[in-house]
Amino acid sequence: MTSPLWLGRYRSAFAVVVSAIFAAPLYLALVNVFKPADAIRAHPLALPLHDFTTANVASAAQLSLVQHGLKTSLIITVGSLLLMVPLSAMAAYYVSRWDSKVARLLMLFFLFGLMLPPQVVLIPTTVILRHLHLMFTYWGVILNFAAYYLPFGVFVFSGFLRSVSRELDEAGAIDGASSLKIFWRIIFPLMRPATASVIVVTALWTWNDFLSPLIILGAAHGVTITTGIYLAIGTYSIDYGQEFGVMFLASLPVLALFLFLQRYFVSGLTGGATKG
Amino acid sequence: MAQVEFSEVTKEFAGGVRAVENLNLRIDDGEFVVFVGPSGCGKTTALRMTAGLEAISEGTISIGDRVVNDVPSSKRDIAMVFQNYALYPHMSVFENMAFGLQQQRVSKREIERRVRDIAQLLELDQYLSRKPRALSGGQRQRVAMGRAIVREPAVFLMDEPLSNLDAKLRVQMRAEIRGLQREIGTTTIYVTHDQVEAMTMGDRVAVLRNGVLQQVATPHVLYHRPTNVFVAEFIGSPAMNLFEVPVDHGRELVLDSSERMPAPAWAVDQLSGLSRIVVGIRPEDLHIDGGGVGLHTSVRGTEDLGAEVIAHLETESAVATWRHIRELADELDRPRPESRFRRGAAKDDRVPLVARFAATVRVREGERLRLTFGADKIHLFDVESGLALKRPDDGISGDERSLRSLITEPAIDGGLTAGKA
Numbered sequence: 001m002t003s004p005l006w007l008g009r010y011r012s013a014f015a016v017v018v019s020a021i022f023a024a025p026l027y028l029a030l031v032n033v034f035k036p037a038d039a040i041r042a043h044p045l046a047l048p049l050h051d052f053t054t055a056n057v058a059s060a061a062q063l064s065l066v067q068h069g070l071k072t073s074l075i076i077t078v079g080s081l082l083l084m085v086p087l088s089a090m091a092a093y094y095v096s097r098w099d100s101k102v103a104r105l106l107m108l109f110f111l112f113g114l115m116l117p118p119q120v121v122l123i124p125t126t127v128i129l130r131h132l133h134l135m136f137t138y139w140g141v142i143l144n145f146a147a148y149y150l151p152f153g154v155f156v157f158s159g160f161l162r163s164v165s166r167e168l169d170e171a172g173a174i175d176g177a178s179s180l181k182i183f184w185r186i187i188f189p190l191m192r193p194a195t196a197s198v199i200v201v202t203a204l205w206t207w208n209d210f211l212s213p214l215i216i217l218g219a220a221h222g223v224t225i226t227t228g229i230y231l232a233i234g235t236y237s238i239d240y241g242q243e244f245g246v247m248f249l250a251s252l253p254v255l256a257l258f259l260f261l262q263r264y265f266v267s268g269l270t271g272g273a274t275k276g
Numbered sequence: 277m278a279q280v281e282f283s284e285v286t287k288e289f290a291g292g293v294r295a296v297e298n299l300n301l302r303i304d305d306g307e308f309v310v311f312v313g314p315s316g317c318g319k320t321t322a323l324r325m326t327a328g329l330e331a332i333s334e335g336t337i338s339i340g341d342r343v344v345n346d347v348p349s350s351k352r353d354i355a356m357v358f359q360n361y362a363l364y365p366h367m368s369v370f371e372n373m374a375f376g377l378q379q380q381r382v383s384k385r386e387i388e389r390r391v392r393d394i395a396q397l398l399e400l401d402q403y404l405s406r407k408p409r410a411l412s413g414g415q416r417q418r419v420a421m422g423r424a425i426v427r428e429p430a431v432f433l434m435d436e437p438l439s440n441l442d443a444k445l446r447v448q449m450r451a452e453i454r455g456l457q458r459e460i461g462t463t464t465i466y467v468t469h470d471q472v473e474a475m476t477m478g479d480r481v482a483v484l485r486n487g488v489l490q491q492v493a494t495p496h497v498l499y500h501r502p503t504n505v506f507v508a509e510f511i512g513s514p515a516m517n518l519f520e521v522p523v524d525h526g527r528e529l530v531l532d533s534s535e536r537m538p539a540p541a542w543a544v545d546q547l548s549g550l551s552r553i554v555v556g557i558r559p560e561d562l563h564i565d566g567g568g569v570g571l572h573t574s575v576r577g578t579e580d581l582g583a584e585v586i587a588h589l590e591t592e593s594a595v596a597t598w599r600h601i602r603e604l605a606d607e608l609d610r611p612r613p614e615s616r617f618r619r620g621a622a623k624d625d626r627v628p629l630v631a632r633f634a635a636t637v638r639v640r641e642g643e644r645l646r647l648t649f650g651a652d653k654i655h656l657f658d659v660e661s662g663l664a665l666k667r668p669d670d671g672i673s674g675d676e677r678s679l680r681s682l683i684t685e686p687a688i689d690g691g692l693t694a695g696k697a
Contacts, residue, residue, distance in 0.1 A: 167358045170327075171358060171364070171423075173329070173349040174354060176350040176376055176380055177375070178350070185375070189366045190365060
């Protein structure tokens, strides 16, 4: 592949500019977390060199809105993952290993689910949840997320399963194991990279989602950390320092999760080149 | 311990491809039977049907006294060694071997004892805590064997278990597997495309072609009494020389204008009415001017293998390339004889031959040789069907069972020419 000379010459410059555009909000968020409120106003772009402080984070952590929000977000995210990861892995196993009409239709159905924007299904979902008396409950939000992200899980897992040799299933069957046992004892442990990817991505989406918890949980009945930030802006005038502290605390858990699982993450997305 | 019986077994895949056709075969308790044939011959499908990994379209397969058509793999009391071993990558060697026993709810202590016993037998005891990826190819192969043996199944099924090993290790493992099977005495079906492996390992060898069983017999009978041209060509390396000659009044085979060979007594009846016949001669049965009838040839090249010399020759006589030999060569993935076949001029064909001489014999390229052969060494096949002319029991094999199979299970209908259709 040859590219025009001028492109080659300016390619790195171009990359730097694009990166800078993406990085600017992150930079702003990060430097201002550790500056006193007046410094934020005066020099929003400056690095916190001589006035470095962790007071913002500390005061944000004191807020009941934040404490409550972090707890709620954690419950919802972990709950959704616990429900969605095993279910989507099992569904993917069925869809990709059984060659039947049902399996093919199911795969099509999941692909369709993958293309639906969340806003489109949110209102119908609330109607269903209301009938089930699950509106304004953790279970309501958890079920909503688990169902909505299930197709994504199926998609990633079934892609990965293609690289897991069928001979392993056959060896398991001949060794006398049932399909369920083959899945849990042999196949699922081998899908660790895919599982890590699904966990990281879904956790991120669930954690950061604003609209679903706002509508389903309702502001009066509980806040997640994202709806918490929104409420904090109104409730506590404009304490920028504290606001940045809240944002910092809000993004910390997902960041930690990503760092923890990142070594599996990339190989999971690329389909697991490991030989069965 | 159990016998395995295939009774009119047919496998038809979606789209109408018949991978196995009307297979009838009885494998005795403790017997080691090899399924061999070129790729696509149905040997693996037959094995997978026995394992329950592939549904049986027609007929029945029995293990012991039980028809297993509708029995799931897990309940068939079999163990299988896969071509790629299919070891569980996330489990240690111990766990790999123990997995099957755990499914049978064998007690922990018993599992421990049996796995350690087998590991010792296979010299794997130092590797029990390792993961498969930390093992060499040969060790993985042994773990796969161990996983099968430790279960003490009624039947072992092996699907080309040695094909991923290098040549030297393969020869070694061949002997090891055979030795183990003799020791344990478990009925075994072994699939391979390698005829040397088949001949060296099997009590009996079943040759398949396009889903049809061609012959099942001991290696000795298979080599010396092939039932058709396919088996004759497939078994043995270098392959049997095959050429076509005119028959004179059912009594003489015309090799060329000066060389005529009286038809063997046992064949005279069957030759009457035939104008041409296919003659087969093994490379080691050709001798340099040893007296008797012979073929006039010239040397095209030699391969000195140290212990023996392989000579590639070409006839100068009036024999003809058998008309189906090129199809056969293609099917077996062998080099095609050079095409000099001209329509209506078959008699002028120069047929390539291969001879195997003792190491002391010196032949030069271009040298002209008269190659002779004993009348009892020739094989005769029908020109159209490729079937061997029937021969009386001449004590080639003392194995009554194999001889019976030779007689009662001749190259099923269609022999050679019908198969490809």
